[in-house]
Amino acid sequence: MSENKKSILSAGLILAVIAAICTSLVALTFSVTKARIVANEQAWLEQSLKPALAGVQYDNNLAESVMTISLPHELPGNEPVLVYRALFENEPVAALFVVTALDGFSGPIRLLVGIDRGGIVTATRVLRHRETPGLGDFIDSSKSDWIDQFERKSLSSPDVLHWSLRRDGGQFDQVTGASITSRAVVKAIKETLIYFEANRDSIFEAQ
Amino acid sequence: MSTGNSIRKALWDENPGLVQLLGLCPLLAVTSTFVNGLGLGIATIVVLTCSNMLVSATRRWLRAEIRIPIYVLIIASLVTCIELLFKAYFPALDRSLGIFIPLIVTNCAIVARAETFASKNRVIPSVIDGIGMGAGFALLLCAIGAFRELLGHGTILSRLDMLFGGDPIGGLVILDNPFLLAILPPGAFFSLALAVAAKKVIDRRRQRAAGFRLSI
Numbered sequence: 521m522s523e524n525k526k527s528i529l530s531a532g533l534i535l536a537v538i539a540a541i542c543t544s545l546v547a548l549t550f551s552v553t554k555a556r557i558v559a560n561e562q563a564w565l566e567q568s569l570k571p572a573l574a575g576v577q578y579d580n581n582l583a584e585s586v587m588t589i590s591l592p593h594e595l596p597g598n599e600p601v602l603v604y605r606a607l608f609e610n611e612p613v614a615a616l617f618v619v620t621a622l623d624g625f626s627g628p629i630r631l632l633v634g635i636d637r638g639g640i641v642t643a644t645r646v647l648r649h650r651e652t653p654g655l656g657d658f659i660d661s662s663k664s665d666w667i668d669q670f671e672r673k674s675l676s677s678p679d680v681l682h683w684s685l686r687r688d689g690g691q692f693d694q695v696t697g698a699s700i701t702s703r704a705v706v707k708a709i710k711e712t713l714i715y716f717e718a719n720r721d722s723i724f725e726a727q
Numbered sequence: 728m729s730t731g732n733s734i735r736k737a738l739w740d741e742n743p744g745l746v747q748l749l750g751l752c753p754l755l756a757v758t759s760t761f762v763n764g765l766g767l768g769i770a771t772i773v774v775l776t777c778s779n780m781l782v783s784a785t786r787r788w789l790r791a792e793i794r795i796p797i798y799v800l801i802i803a804s805l806v807t808c809i810e811l812l813f814k815a816y817f818p819a820l821d822r823s824l825g826i827f828i829p830l831i832v833t834n835c836a837i838v839a840r841a842e843t844f845a846s847k848n849r850v851i852p853s854v855i856d857g858i859g860m861g862a863g864f865a866l867l868l869c870a871i872g873a874f875r876e877l878l879g880h881g882t883i884l885s886r887l888d889m890l891f892g893g894d895p896i897g898g899l900v901i902l903d904n905p906f907l908l909a910i911l912p913p914g915a916f917f918s919l920a921l922a923v924a925a926k927k928v929i930d931r932r933r934q935r936a937a938g939f940r941l942s943i
Contacts (some may be wrong), residue, residue, distance in 0.1 A: 531790055531792060531793045534788045534790070534793060534797075535793055535796060535797065535800075538785065538788075538797055538800055538801070539800055542800045542801060542803075542804035543804070545804050545805075545808060546804050546807050546808060546811075549807075549808040549811050549812065550811055553811045553812060553814065553815035556815035556816070557811065557814045557815050560814065560815065560818040561818075564818060564822075652911070653759075653907065653910050653911065654879075654905070654907040655907070
């Protein structure tokens with residue numbers, strides 16, 4: 521075998537050995553941390569869904585009662601929507617929509633909208649957003665209680681025509697200097713409520 | 728080179744962030760609070776120390792033509808392990824740092840140390856170099872994080888619970904009307920510029936104190 525060939529072979533061998541060692545290191549860490557990571561994700565999901573079910577009594581594991589509304593749909597956003605259903609003694613009591621408002625000031629706003637059987641909003645929470653810190657982040661419940669104004673609202677109170685910001689002739693408070701952000705959130709919640717009214721039975725009956 | 732000397736060099740004279748200006752992408756992006764800076768700083772120290780150790784330990788097999796793929800393999804596996812460990816033990820911090828944990832792979836300070844130091848030195852000096860350079864980077868992350876958090880959020884040491892567990896900590900509120908720009912991207916550039924300038928001023932003062940005069 522020529523010198524050149526030998527050198528290529530040994531280089532390949534060294535690479536293979538080091539790759540095998542590195543891969544086993546990652547595999548080992550993965551198997552050690554796997555259970556904890558799954559548990560953390562479950563806890564995080566539960567913890568982020570719970571606030572949107574304020575005042576609702578339920579006894580099921582939300583992560584197990586989830587359905588996907590695939591495209592095309594009339595909900596806000598351009599991706600499939602996850603709906604978590606809260607059950608109490610196997611009777612559906614509320615639905616949680618994970619929708620996306622695309623018309624925020626800087627990027628999509630991911631919203632969690634909880635609606636009970638009667639079409640009344642239990643609570644809404646912003647899961648993820650990229651609005652300007654200090655200006656548009658009032659929609660985050662940890663920054664201000666603005667998002668709480670939607671609690672106990674439905675399409676009949678206020679009526680559909682007034683489901684908008686005060687400056688647009690509606691009922692909801694806007695934040696000065698951030699009306700684009702406020703408007704996007706209000707619109708997304710309204711569209712979710714309209715969708716819920718039209719599809720209530722299919723959402724609650726599907727198993 | 729003595730240990731003290733090389734640590735001093737890593738922390739101050741050749742600080743990877745302040746002097747070599749390496750790893751600016753994570754440095755500018757995550758330093759909006761102190762705890763983010765500290766979290767990424769610790770992750771960087773661990774990766775840099777381990778990668779220096781492994782590169783140095785395998786240096787006799789590191790042939791010139793395959794050294795870069797080997798650095799990439801070692802650094803990428805270490806970062807994946809760190810990411811998994813963060814997800815398992817500091818989930819809140821992992822969510823807050825987001826993509827910047829996996830992106831430690833692309834922190835050029837790490838490859839730079841592997842290439843210029845660890846591949847030419849014994850294991851123990853390489854480990855010391857890794858700790859020193861990592862700490863130099865981490866200290867800068869913490870300093871800029873604390874500075875921006877104080878100005879932009881008006882708090883000190885908020886959300887330390889993400890690293891140490893327990894109930895959410897609001898931190899000490901110092902300013903009631905925070906200066907928003909500090910936590911926006913331009914604030915990161917201004918803060919880094921101020922830090923680099925401050926280091927130059929301190930160095931120059933020291934030189935003068937030592938009786939050193941620039942000949943004109």
